[in-house]
Amino acid sequence: MGLLGIRRRKQFMRHIRKKREAKLAALDNDDQADGTSCRSELSHEEDDELFLQSTFISDRGTYFGVGSLGSFINGKRKFPGSSSNFTSLQKHLEEANRKIEQQAALQAERDAEASRVAAEALRVASEQQAEISRLVSFLKTNPNYVAFLESQTNDPNLFDVQN
Known part of the structure; x- marks a missing residue:
């Protein structure tokens, strides 16, 4: 991996770490105001959203660091387990x-x-x-x-x- 790739990776890791800490701190404040316990982790959806906000996007619109999973971002494809996709396939099969x-x-x-x-x-x-x-x-x-x-x-x- 080239120097640019290493630099991008380090910058990305710092950026996402800061965003996660800020998000967890905000959630802790919200949780404590409600009287509920503090969370120590983000949900998968929240973590994925932070990742996408933190990663670099090329001129072509592809996300850095997601590989072939980039085709599932922003609704380009539906997730294999998606219920709407399954329902649609089931309707087509019935027809x-x-x-x-x-x-x-x-x-x-x-x-x-x-x-x-x-x-x-x-x-x-x-x-x-x-x-x-x-x-x-x-x-x-x-x-x-x-x-x-x-x-x-x-x-x-x-x-x-x-x-």
């Missing part, structure tokens, strides 16, 4: 699940309709196949059809393509 259920119901309706259409097409095809089978059986017994078939198979021009 996503509701949409998935709606899509599944819609898909089930489409699948049922497709099955019904396929069954109807199969029934119609089966009826048509039965009708064709009856027609072929009838034609095989019809003497006019048998004569027609014989005349077509003996015709040499049957398969010639006319231009």
Whole structure:
């Protein structure tokens, strides 16, 4: 670490120590005026606030000495344990699940309709196949059809393509 970094660190430590002592003294005076006991420590929130007030801020707005935690300062990101963040995620999850259920119901309706259409097409095809089978059986017994078939198979021009 360079000389500038060491100097900044010492200056920071002196500054934050003075701020903590002043804050604790002010709290002691408030506590004694109320008749309650003296506090010897600050809460985490108070300590964090003093830290942020005491640290240096670069030209880019990043805090000196907080590393990657700087992204959690000033509402840039919410803390992982934040209840509002959790509630928001929970609402998004519930909405996503509701949409998935709606899509599944819609898909089930489409699948049922497709099955019904396929069954109807199969029934119609089966009826048509039965009708064709009856027609072929009838034609095989019809003497006019048998004569027609014989005349077509003996015709040499049957398969010639006319231009």
